[in-house]
Amino acid sequence: MENKRINGNDLIALGYKENHAMGVALKINKKRLGFSREQMLENFKNVLENPTSYLEDAIFKPLAEVLLKIDTIEAETIRLNDAPQVYSIFGKEHIEEGATKQMDVAMKLPVAVAGALMPDAHQGYGLPIGGVLATKNEVIPYGVGVDIGCRMALSIFDLPASYLEGHTGKLKDILMKNTRFGAGNGYLKHERIDHEVLDSSLFETDNFIRSLKDKAWTQLGSSGGGNHFVEFGVMDVDTADEVLGLEKGKYLALLTHSGSRGIGATIAGHYTKLAKEICKLPYEAQNLAYLDLDKAEGQAYWLAMNLAGDYASACHGVIHDKIRSALGAELLAKVENHHNFAWKELLNDEEVIVHRKGATPAGKGVLGIIPGSMATPGFLVRGKGEKRAIHSASHGAGRLMSRTQAIKTLSSMELKTILAANGVSLLGAGMDEAPMAYKDIHTVMASQTDLVDVVATFLPKIVRMADDGSRED
Template sequence: MENKRINGNDLIALGYKENHAMGVALKINKKRLGFTREQMLVNFKNVLENPELYIEDAVFKPLAEILLKIDIIEKETISLKEQPDAYIVYGEENIEDGAKKQMNVAMKLPVTVAGALMPDAHQGYGLPIGGVLATKNAVIPYGVGVDIGCRMALSVFDLPASYLEDHSDKLKDILMQKTRFGAGHGYLKHERVDHEVLENSLFETHDFIRVLKDKAWTQLGSSGGGNHFVEFGVMEFTKADEVLGVEKGKYLALLTHSGSRGLGATIAAHYTKLAKELCKLPYEAQNLAYLDLDTAEGQEYWLAMNLAGDYASACHQVIHDKIKIALRAELLAKVENHHNFAWKEQFNGEEVIVHRKGATPASKDVMGIIPGSMATPGFLVRGKGEESAINSASHGAGRLMSRTQAIKTLSSTDLRAMLEDNGITLLGAGMDEAPMAYKDIHTVMAAQADLVDVVATFLPKIVRMADDGSRED
């Protein structure tokens, strides 16, 4: 009991309200600073009752200051709708309450037009992962996410599936030599490649973006940590696809998942902080702070977000080009789609800003890739354009347990057995990415049968992920 964490309910029991003062108190509690749990609770109660006595206190001064001006803060706070707007949930029985609670808050924003929750949804920051939110002329940095423009890219080669077994050592060497992983990792100057994305005028005209150019160049063509990967596998088309021009059969394919690296993360942090300063929302909605697109700040973020998205695409292009050259293979088809982004789209006859935070665009006939895990199938899909889902689908299987929980509870022996049973070679990764930490991809796909048609199936066989504990995803 001594070390039990103090939470919001404990503070409510002391008389605190769910406002910004509670947020400051919880931040102070994280440090604990030598106090026992009971001592912290006593102090929190005393500060609430007599904040003026703590205005010079080394620990509780920030809490005292905000309590003394809480009335002013609440007068400046933008009001939410009394009740959340209705929205549709796909695969609801397998979605945690935390994700639904976050979506409920998002549906109370005054700028919200429509929303939907995909079957891989789980709790995140602000908008849940797997959340889709349409707003009126406003963009939410945390509704886009930290890894702006994170995406999937698929190359199908003119090589048979048997190439995997016949040349497995060569394919492993290619992945090790032509890819680089991990938060903060990149290429030395003599290893760097050029790409037209680095010629974007924002790198020269925008002071904040200018200082990020060297980092962007260093990390161009690399992948992040966490659930980012580069993998070879078997792509099976059970029938010919005339649009893609691929005949029925099994092919060697390359699948990648990564985003905008340090460039996107820095942009996300900067504009999230700015949005919170300009858009004063109630405590429970503060991570959904938005920028009006009629303002200079809103336009700045929109341009920076699109640059990060283009950069993420360039990273995949560099990876796929390097590997294609190393294989000396011809490309039969290439498909790419992104999530963690905001689009200007038409919905019910009006232009809206559609945020897909961990959700795949699935407008009519739009191609997308929905991966499972390192040991389960992924799917090449074609969107059906379901308006109730805001033309979206899941972006993967979705986490079943947190990274911490996976590391603490899952067995490396079980993981090795699962990989062996499925004939998968794993290069890197940690237990937080074990397939058992994810929802069943087949259940997720069944829950969105109205949203996409499956065109082909991808079975991973040689998987490379970050092996340094990075969590840049």
């Protein structure tokens, strides 16, 4: 009990309200600063009762200051609507309560127009992962997410699936030599390549964006940690598809998942901080702070977001080109789609800003890729343009357990058994990415038959990820 984390309910029991003072108190508590849990609670109680006496206290001064001006802060705070607007939930029985609570808050925003939760939804920051939110001319940096423009890219080659059987060693070698993974990782100066994205005029938007260009060059063609991957697998096309130009059959394919790397994270952090300074929302909604697209700050974020999206696409392009060249194969078809982005779209004949945080665009006829996990199928899909889903679908299976929980509870032996049963060779990755940490992809797909049609199935066979789930040595 001594080290049990102090949470909002503990502070409410002391008399705190769910406002900015609670947020400051919880930030102070994260440091704990040598106090026991009981001592910390006692201090919080005393500061609440007599904030003036703590104005010179090195630790509790920020909390005392906020408490003394809380009435002014709340008077300047934008009011949420009393009740959330109605929104659609797909696969509700498999979605955790934390995700729906976050979506409820988002749907109370005065700028919210419509929303939906995808069947892979789980709790995140601000908008839940798998959350789709349409707003009136306002963009929410945390509604887009930290990994701006994160995406899937699929290349289907003119090689049969049987190529995997006799060339496993070669394919592993190609992945190891032509990919680089992990948070913060990139390429040395003599290894870097040029790409037209680096010549984008958007890099000249302002000094902040200009300062990110060298990092962008360093990390071009690399992948992040966590659930990002580059993998060879079998593309099973059950029925010939004229749009893709593919005959029925099984092909060797390459599937990648990653985003805008360090520049996207830096842009997200910068503009989220700015949005919170400009848009004063209640404590429970502060991560949904938004920027007006008719104002300079909103326009600056919009340009930066689009640059990050272009950069993420370029990273995938570099990876796919390098691997195709090393493979010596011809490209039959390529499909790419992104999430963690905001689009200007029409909804009920009105232009809105659609945020898809961990959700795939699924407008009528739009192709997309919905992966499972390292040992379960992914699906090439065609959107049905379902209005209730705001023309969206899931972006994957969705996490069943947190990374910490997965690392603490899952068995490496069970992972090896599952990989062997599915004929998957794994290069890198941590237990936080084990298939058991994810929802059942078949259940997720069954929950969105109104949203997409399955065009083909992808079975991963050689999977490359960051060695420890975050970065490599």
